[in-house]
Amino acid sequence: MLFTIPFSHFCEKARWALEYAGVAFEERGHAPGLNRIATARFGGTTVPLMVRGSMVLSDSTAIVALADREAASREQRLLPDEPDALADALALEDRFDRRMGVASRAWAYSYFLPELDTLLPYVVRGIPPLQAALISRFPGALAAVVRRGLRIGPTTRAWARTRIQEDLDFVSERLADGRRYLVGEQLSTADLTFAALAAPALFPEEYGGPLPPIEALPRAMGDEVSALRDSVAGAFALRIYRDHRRSKAERGARR
Template sequence: MRTLYQFPLSHYCEKARWLLDHKELDFTAHNLIPGIHRAFTQLKTGQNKLPILKDGDKWIADSTQIALYLDDTYPEHALLRSDAQLREKALEIDSMANELGLHVRRWGLALTLSISDEPIEIMIGEKGYLRQFEKFSKPILKSLISKNYQLDAEKVAESKKQMDIIINQLNQYLIKNDCRYFVGDRLGLADIAVCSMLAPLLELNGTPWENDTSEIQSEEFLAYKNNFLSLPLGQYVQRIYATERNARVDWRGM
């Protein structure tokens, strides 16, 4: 059985889950504890980041590397086209999406944590030591997140600027391809990467960022969300999730 080691809230882990789902491959999503995860990831892959896929005796780190591995090992439902130019374009868009994800994460977390501990609640999970000792684990996790993701005002403001730039570039890419898919005429790596990185901005149902209408959200976030939905790119992300995100495994993991 394949195992995907993840943080449930991570949009890079959402990307990896989607890649596996697109390939129609069975897997288990296994959650690691932020911070403590580093000893495990260093031991298995020599680096600190998630997602990590274990497939038999192979360990693959990084969502893009997972995509390349899956196409090489399981060629059915290809993520990248065989045409060299289309493949290069897809990898270029994937790289843009990966950079965008860093800024979406920083900006989104900063706004959300300023009014709610919901991200911390999801990270702690429903049971286990973190939940048992949540009085202590919640402030520690919040401090770790703020430090590791550099949620200071200057960094957050810069991420907002970079989000605007990359979203505009991706919006133009999409328009040039008639707003259907980023590369070619069907879903591929570029689409999955872009949609995964932008999903937190739309709080889509069935995703880790789903927001019950009773929850409070900042006015700044809501204004950005509404503006994003006015763009072809925002409407595209919403459409792709509604029509092509056929999740086979619960994002909450175990």
């Protein structure tokens, strides 16, 4: 069982890794905040949280490691064998978890919270009907939970945009020697984590959870997303999605 907030990018990281590796799982979506009803039962807080028998994995990096261990073939693994490459890939994964993952989420919410109607139809997809009804009836409560939990304030957008740019520049520099992947010659957790966690700033079409299309975003946000997509690292993340995320039709269209 994979507990998620369906549109969350950390959940997308875990879901993508499991699907890429060919590991079967059942997803149980929750509304932001209400996820804790499910995760507290297993001693966790955030999602993704994976439960299988007595095993509980309470963060996306542990779930990627499980996907790697249980991958159906070598090509479907995400962690390099070679120790230096493995250390490099894990360090990049950790960097993107701590920086891009936090910044892109805060940045996107800074646009969505004042225009919650844009996001609401996507928040309620894949969650229990009662939670969807609650969110639809009390959207202000959802906004307050997110604003308080993530400390979204007047300076958040500028701060987060700078952080996003730092990670984009970091990735562009790394790609400057012409390499196709951040580590080694094939997709690793570094590429997948970067692409999934940059998704709230890039809105890739192949994203595995429910996200609005770029045309439905608040105008100023859509303009920024277009510019970010055109950057070297933005285009790289979109290519990783195109080349390595099965199409929505193949996955059984979640959106």
